[in-house]
Amino acid sequence: MAQDATVPKLNFGYWLDKAIEWGQATTLESQKDVCLHLPQLQEFLHQLYEAIKHSGSTVAIQQFPLIGQLLGRLCWNPFVIGYDESQKTLMWCLCCLYSSEPQNAVELKANSWIRSLLCHLLSSSKWESNEAETSTFISALGYTSADYYCHLVKNMVVSLVTELRENQVNGLNIQGSVSASRVNAVSIFCVPLITLPDLTPLLETLLLYHGGSSKEILSSEFLEAVNEAFLKKKISLPESAVFSLWLRHLPSLEKATLHLLDQLFSVQLNSLEEVACVMKDSLLPQAASHPAIFRIVNEIFKNALMETDGTSGVMTIIQVFTQLFLQAHQNENKQHKFPLKAYFPYHHQPLVRGLVRRPCELPTTYWSQHLKHISDMLKALVEDTNVSSLTDLFEIWFLVACFGEWLDIAAEQLLKAGVESDAVLWLLAFYYCPKNENQQRTQTMVEAHAVYNHLMMLFSCTELSLKDLEAAVHRITGREQCWNQCLTTHLLTNFLLFSPGGHKIAQECIYHITKTTDTSKEVYNLLIRTTYRFNHSGEENQKTVKLLNELLQKLTLKV
Amino acid sequence: RSNLQRQGWAMEVVLGQVEQLPALLAVSQSALVRDWDSLTLDRALEWARYFQHLYDRFRARPQLREALGRRLRRAHPYPLLGFPTLGRCPQLLGLALLENRALPPAACGRLLRSLLQPPSAGTGPEPRGLALLARRKAAACLLALPGRPPRRLPGPEAQLQAEAQLLLSRLREEGQQAGEAAGQRRWLCGVLEQLPQPRAFQVVAAALALLKQGSGAEQAGDRDRDGSILGGYQASAAEDGCTAGLLLSWLLGNQERFSAFCLCLPCSLLAFLAGHYSQLSRSYLDLLTSWGSHLLYDPLQGLWVKSCLDKAALSWEELRERFSCLCQGSALLKEQTQAALKLLKTKDGNFQVCGLSVWTDLLMEV
Numbered sequence: 030m031a032q033d034a035t036v037p038k039l040n041f042g043y044w045l046d047k048a049i050e051w052g053q054a055t056t057l058e059s060q061k062d063v064c065l066h067l068p069q070l071q072e073f074l075h076q077l078y079e080a081i082k083h084s085g086s087t088v089a090i091q092q093f094p095l096i097g098q099l100l101g102r103l104c105w106n107p108f109v110i111g112y113d114e115s116q117k118t119l120m121w122c123l124c125c126l127y128s129s130e131p132q133n134a135v136e137l138k139a140n141s142w143i144r145s146l147l148c149h150l151l152s153s154s155k156w157e158s159n160e161a162e163t164s165t166f167i168s169a170l171g172y173t174s175a176d177y178y179c180h181l182v183k184n185m186v187v188s189l190v191t192e193l194r195e196n197q198v199n200g201l202n203i204q205g206s207v208s209a210s211r212v213n214a215v216s217i218f219c220v221p222l223i224t225l226p227d228l229t230p231l232l233e234t235l236l237l238y239h240g241g242s243s244k245e246i247l248s249s250e251f252l253e254a255v256n257e258a259f260l261k262k263k264i265s266l267p268e269s270a271v272f273s274l275w276l277r278h279l280p281s282l283e284k285a286t287l288h289l290l291d292q293l294f295s296v297q298l299n300s301l302e303e304v305a306c307v308m309k310d311s312l313l314p315q316a317a318s319h320p321a322i323f324r325i326v327n328e329i330f331k332n333a334l335m336e337t338d339g340t341s342g343v344m345t346i347i348q349v350f351t352q353l354f355l356q357a358h359q360n361e362n363k364q365h366k367f368p369l370k371a372y373f374p375y376h377h378q379p380l381v382r383g384l385v386r387r388p389c390e391l392p393t394t395y396w397s398q399h400l401k402h403i404s405d406m407l408k409a410l411v412e413d414t415n416v417s418s419l420t421d422l423f424e425i426w427f428l429v430a431c432f433g434e435w436l437d438i439a440a441e442q443l444l445k446a447g448v449e450s451d452a453v454l455w456l457l458a459f460y461y462c463p464k465n466e467n468q469q470r471t472q473t474m475v476e477a478h479a480v481y482n483h484l485m486m487l488f489s490c491t492e493l494s495l496k497d498l499e500a501a502v503h504r505i506t507g508r509e510q511c512w513n514q515c516l517t518t519h520l521l522t523n524f525l526l527f528s529p530g531g532h533k534i535a536q537e538c539i540y541h542i543t544k545t546t547d548t549s550k551e552v553y554n555l556l557i558r559t560t561y562r563f564n565h566s567g568e569e570n571q572k573t574v575k576l577l578n579e580l581l582q583k584l585t586l587k588v
Numbered sequence: 589r590s591n592l593q594r595q596g597w598a599m600e601v602v603l604g605q606v607e608q609l610p611a612l613l614a615v616s617q618s619a620l621v622r623d624w625d626s627l628t629l630d631r632a633l634e635w636a637r638y639f640q641h642l643y644d645r646f647r648a649r650p651q652l653r654e655a656l657g658r659r660l661r662r663a664h665p666y667p668l669l670g671f672p673t674l675g676r677c678p679q680l681l682g683l684a685l686l687e688n689r690a691l692p693p694a695a696c697g698r699l700l701r702s703l704l705q706p707p708s709a710g711t712g713p714e715p716r717g718l719a720l721l722a723r724r725k726a727a728a729c730l731l732a733l734p735g736r737p738p739r740r741l742p743g744p745e746a747q748l749q750a751e752a753q754l755l756l757s758r759l760r761e762e763g764q765q766a767g768e769a770a771g772q773r774r775w776l777c778g779v780l781e782q783l784p785q786p787r788a789f790q791v792v793a794a795a796l797a798l799l800k801q802g803s804g805a806e807q808a809g810d811r812d813r814d815g816s817i818l819g820g821y822q823a824s825a826a827e828d829g830c831t832a833g834l835l836l837s838w839l840l841g842n843q844e845r846f847s848a849f850c851l852c853l854p855c856s857l858l859a860f861l862a863g864h865y866s867q868l869s870r871s872y873l874d875l876l877t878s879w880g881s882h883l884l885y886d887p888l889q890g891l892w893v894k895s896c897l898d899k900a901a902l903s904w905e906e907l908r909e910r911f912s913c914l915c916q917g918s919a920l921l922k923e924q925t926q927a928a929l930k931l932l933k934t935k936d937g938n939f940q941v942c943g944l945s946v947w948t949d950l951l952m953e954v
Contacts, residue, residue, distance in 0.1 A: 107726040107727075107729040107730050107733075108726075108730065109726075110722055110723065110725070110726035111723055111726035111727050111729075111730055114719070116719055116722040116723050116726070117704075117719040120704045120718075120719070120722070121704060121705055123700075123704075124697075124700045124701055124704050124705055127693075127696070127697050127700055128693060128697070129626075129693055129694045129696075129697030129698070130693065130694060131693050137693075140693055140696070144686070144689075144696070147686060147700070147704075148686060148687055150722045150725070151683060151686065151718055151721055151722055151725075152721070152725050162782070162783055162784060162787060163747065163751060165782040165783075166751060166779065166782040166783050166791075167751070167754060169778070169779045169782045170754055170755060170758045170779060171669065171670075171672075171673055171676070171680075171758065172676070172754050172757075172758070173676065173679050173680055173683050174683065174721060174725070175679055175683075175717060175718075175720075175721045176676075176754060177750055177751075177754060178721060178724040178725050178727075178728060179724060180749070180750035180753045180754060181724070181728050181746055181747060181750040182724045182727045182728055182731070184746035184749045184750055184753075185727075185728060185731040185732065185746045186731070188745075188746055189731065214733075218730045218731065218733055219730075221726070221730065222723075222726075222727050222730060222731075225723060225724070225727055227724070227727070228727070
């Protein structure tokens with residue numbers, strides 16, 4: 030960014046006008062206006078400071094002749110002073126304007142004015158006329174204004190919290206003891222102070238406050254600002270308050286979800302443990318215990334998936350989210366739990382119930398059977414009843430995809446358990462190729478069978494070479510339909526991981542595949558999902574685990 | 589042995605340095621600073637930081653703490669400084685200098701830069717502390733703005749509460765110092781004189797009330813992680829007892845003052861305090877007795893009236909209200925009050941009919 034002195038200059042007039050406007054009006058509207066502009070103002074002040082910090086006072090005043098007016102007016106606006114770091118920047122600017130060696134009367138006057146302003150801000154100079162008695166008393170005690178205001182703010186917060194809570198206990202708004210407009214006003218006046226730690230109890234109380242009217246009482250500026258501060262980790266709130274915020278203010282929830290996605294995409298996360306950690310920190314999986322929140326987050330994820338054309342990275346994230354959501358949901362108190370139907374209202378409930386069962390709840394020997402059960406239900410839904418539109422098909426597909434853990438287990442079971450199961454293979458085929466208008470899925474099923482048989486024949490061989498796997502590999506590297514490519518990759522990778530012969534050529538094979546195609550992301554995601562699954566289930570086979578780590582290392586460097 | 593000697597000598601040096609603190613603070617508020625240049629100012633701020641460093645080092649060591657505290661007082665008995673003052677030194681000094689108009693521009697410029705500018709070399713908590721102060725002051729302004737509701741909530745307003753908390757905090761620090769009681773009383777007197785009398789009464793009442801409610805002072809002190817040091821520690825019941833004793837001795841030591849106190853404050857608050865402090869309830873009942881005995885019955889109006897138009901006396905209605913409040917207090921207080929009234933009624937002749945003894949009438953009404 031250009032450290033151009035002209036940049037703040039362009040806005041200087043704008044901010045000066047604003048400062049004048051704010052000083053004169055005391056209406057709620059103008060106060061809301063201040064709140065809206067606080068972040069940009071802070072940015073501007075910072076730029077201003079950068080422009081004058083090395084200049085010395087005379088040059089600074091030459092550059093910005095009205096700077097005294099601007100700073101003076103802003104110093105008397107408690108919204109500005111109360112906000113985040115604006116007070117710091119303002120004071121730094123004042124320091125810059127102070128002349129250590131005043132040459133003339135004007136500079137002397139300016140110095141004096143600066144000191145008065147600072148004394149006003151720091152409240153030491155006899156503390157304004159209405160506090161004169163207090164100041165001598167506090168000084169006699171040996172304390173400073175810092176101590177006094179520390180206590181004062183805390184007391185005011187306690188008083189407001191008590192007032193609001195009492196009103197809650199009463200339930201009814203008796204005699205308008207705390208009117209909706211008062212609560213609204215309080216929420217607006219809190220906006221600059223959100224990141225002040227003393228205010229946290231008040232923030233919490235406001236967020237949990239329900240006045241009995243159906244309209245939202247809290248100002249949207251307040252809700253947005255709290256959400257921003259929470260997302261940037263500038264404040265910490267109890268979970269109940271955060272959930273309340275998201276329940277009452279949809280834009281905040283949307284922002285939080287998008288923020289999470291941003292976080293997960295901006296950094297290359299090396300393991301799903303990290304992903305899970307970031308997700309849990311965001312509190313979204315826990316919040317999703319509220320069906321309304323779950324459904325909105327789900328929608329946003331769905332859109333993200335569609336926008337990215339279904340990349341495996343996004344899909345993996347959605348799957349982790351669903352797992353965390355299930356965990357949180359199951360850990361909840363029995364009384365407060367919502368039924369599954371609340372989260373998946375438009376889906377076939379037996380299918381939902383099947384998918385929601387977590388693998389760890391069933392003995393491994395039962396897994397194939399469970400998968401067959403799911404597959405049968407799914408097949409019935411999709412093939413036999415007339416699934417009328419693509420949208421419906423997509424919704425069903427998305428439901429299954431969210432519970433991707435079962436899909437990974439399906440591929441693993443097919444190869445490890447050697448259970449020839451059409452149903453399980455069909456499940457995978459459906460996942461990779463849900464549409465069947467032109468018999469694509471049927472065709473995929475045929476291909477899948479071929480690959481599967483081929484791999485199962487080689488399963489018990491201990492000495493394998495790349496050539497032996499050529500048929501499978503060719504399906505990936507050749508110019509096949511991408512769904513076939515993905516399905517084959519999935520099966521092949523599992524084969525390499527779980528067959529004794531596969532171990533030895535795994536590196537070579539994977540390297541070959543990922544070099545010639547762009548399947549590296551697919552493979553990478555599959556591997557980290559498998560690692561995550563093993564870490565949680567305690568996979569006994571150390572060799573497999575070791576191989577996984579090696580493969581991942583190589584791939585991480587590439588990706 | 590030489591190690592011990594060295595330690596003793598080092599301690600003596602520190603004690604000698606600490607003796608300079610009162611002088612430093614005094615100078616910073618005086619016109620003597622007009623001769624200061626930026627180097628002098630730097631040195632002064634260095635000293636302040638050094639004193640704060642001493643505080644941090646010794647706060648967990650009671651014997652050293654006491655030694656330093658004693659030395660501070662020896663140097664300058666008033667205002668009563670103590671060990672915690674060391675911790676507050678940078679702020680005390682910084683703010684005093686900021687306010688001191690005699691400070692010349694060069695030194696002042698240096699002061700502003702040290703106090704307020706972004707720490708390039710990480711100079712410690714000062715800049716943060718002052719920014720927080722400015723922010724809190726604005727917060728106090730903002731939180732008071734959204735239209736005051738009618739005060740339904742009992743209890744003192746925030747400012748009064750803050751003054752009371754600071755008073756308590758200071759008294760607790762005093763308690764730790766184990767100074768002699770007379771000196772402490774004199775000091776307390778002097779401090780409370782800084783406030784106009786009604787306010788002083790309110791502050792003392794609020795402080796006494798806080799002691800019984802488990803004040804917010806400890807909480808504020810404990811959680812405060814910035815530069816403002818409020819002696820945050822858990823005061824024991826014994827220490828609180830001493831603090832309360834000091835406040836009560838101020839209140840009850842002077843009859844005129846106590847009388848004014850009782851006239852000034854609302855009866856519900858007095859009843860609360862009487863319920864928790866037995867010396868107070870006794871004195872209060874005695875006072876009410878003396879006021880009551882000044883009432884005369886006017887048969888023409890059928891009312892009890894004041895015998896002299898003395899402002900330091902209560903009317904019948906006021907007296908009745910006060911006794912009512914007392915009877916609405918704790919069971920013990922109610923018992924005590926009714927017992928006192930019965931006794932007075934008996935002494936007065938044990939009349940059953942109204943109009944003859946003020947105590948009879950009161951007993952009938954409460």
